[in-house]
Amino acid sequence: MTQLAAPHHLASPSSSVTEVLSRPHDVTRHSMFADVSQLVRPRIAMMVLVTVFASMWLTSGSRELNWLSVVGVLFGTAVVAASSSIANQILERHTDRLMARTASRPLAAGRLSIRSAWLLVGLGFFGGCGCVWLAGNLQAACAAMLTWVLYVCVYTPLKRVTPLNTAVGAVAGALPIAIGWLAADGPQQVLAGDISAALAVASLGTVLYLWQFPHFMAIAWLYRKQYDLADLKMLTVTDPSGLRAAGQSLAAALAMIPVSLAMAVPSGSIRMFLTAALASTVYVLVSVNFAFRRDDRSARILLFTSLGVLLILMMSAVAFSAPKVLSGSYL
Template sequence: MASDCRETLEIVAGSGLSLDDRSLQNLGSLPRSVAANGPVSASGSTAVLEPKPRMKTVSRPRPSTDRASTLNDEIPVQETNANAETLNADSQAKTGVAASANRSVFADVIELTKPRIVTMILVTTVSSALIAGSATLTLIDWFWLMIGTALIAGSAGAANQVWECRIDRNMPRTANRPVPGGRMSYAVAVALTAASGIAGAAILWVGNGMIPACVGIATWLIYVLVYTPMKTRTAWNTTVGAIAGALPVFIGYTAAGGTLTELPGWMLFGLLACWQYPHFMAIAWLYRTQYAKAGFCMTTTVEPTGRHAAWQSILGSLALATCGVVLAWFPDGQWVASVASVVATVLILAASWPLLRASLNFRANPNDKTARTMLRWSLVVLPAVLLVMTLRASL
């Protein structure tokens, strides 16, 4: 019995606990003779039963010569996993860089074609085809019309950038374009220009006929070979550029069965040509300093007060509204007096008024704020007037 109690005390003591005489008396199952052998403090009094703080043991791997040891194998496995994660991260980074480079190349190709101008040309092409009578166009005809027109327009914009790449380097507005920015070589830009232009003309010829293709080719020649070199020689380049920018309406108009001699087609041409005066005069004013430093001959650089640019904007806005009203009363080339004509006239005048008012404000106060307002309204008015004219033609 005593040996069992001693073993119990050793177990308790080994667990970090000290027992005094009172604590032993509380152990009813133990005799007092065993408690007498308990620990006593130096002062003669019995110690209090208190747990001693235990130190947390840290297991450390023991060196081992056994290559099959689990502890020795854990470290190499962790290093291997880390190396694998590093390699995987590097691989993902290279993949991301490659994807970014691919996206950058694609973006540069799109930027080379001047996509905003292409989009506006496509809008006018669709409107002119609808006004001419799109019932003759099938879905495949529409497809070839849009693709061919976009390729020719994009080729003209790319050729313009190739021609002016050295001048563009001198303008912050254009210095970051693909060719002057150094992201695309001159040879690649020329190849893309030629390929898209030839493909666009061929698609229009085969898909929509000879006349739409010839109009597209004429547009390209006037824009690239006449308008572009004139920009550094005379301020009349805006008029030539307006003609080149308005010609694509005849691509859609003739593709849908119209002819080059019909009044509605010429009213559409006049509307788009006149719209370009307030639109480009606003741009020419906002970037007049850059244009002057680069050597471009714009109305705002030749006459820097803005009076000439303002009057051209006002006359262009008035002529735009006039072309729309004429088409409202001659929707198919013949005089039609109807309620639809009256309603279309009111809507066209209402849609054109904000651009005319912005032009008048620019005439009164030629500054960046009024020019920017005129530019913004030009981007709203043209689609609005085209929409009214298209709806009128369908009635």
């Protein structure tokens, strides 16, 4: 899953391990709101919620969509996402202390005890999954559990072992699509012979999986020195030239073109088709730019473009889909 925390003043990329660990923790500079924000990482949670909502919207087709169910599933998913973020920071607190972009996180800086953090993790995991179950169904809750387990128990430790962690993390990042599909009774529609919604959701999930490679590789390039200092096996650390990272970014962006176009097939929307074609083409162009240049500027362009591309694709998938009834009113 994406980590977009801004670099902090506590350490520079050239700081030694001793310098980072010896600096006093200035608690007064950190408000409780800032600590909560760093713990739950709301920008990541928002991206997850957008994908779950888009999945539920597409799955429902022209059927009525219960807004209470939507809100409940989104709330539960947000709580599970917050739980996974805190668990990730518990497991990575030692490496977080070595990187400027993460050194001021509450757990890394020692402003929150491990016991309290684990309590929050447990409450968030069980409470969030329970909320998804009550508002959606058991299958959606199981998908939320699987997403948590894959992110916390598989992806997080793999970052210390192999550059393949990105491929695993991308699966965890795309799984929220399944939460929305299951919560909106997607399997029942398939069994009833209606596969159009399933095709749209499957295309959206594949787009989300592929989208993460250029996005993550841009981040990995920008923070490659910090990842190296923390001994995290990112592709830009094991291959400092950036060729492999650039190659994976470009390959994923190219693969996104036909998959994103497939999102328009179920609705038959020419506007969706044109939007997907434009967004995915732009993504390829900035990936090509990064592949040739492999510098911080091209990586930043790729990073910020990736966010815009995802937002455009998600919004167009919802806006150009079949109209539906929500809480008794046509949208």
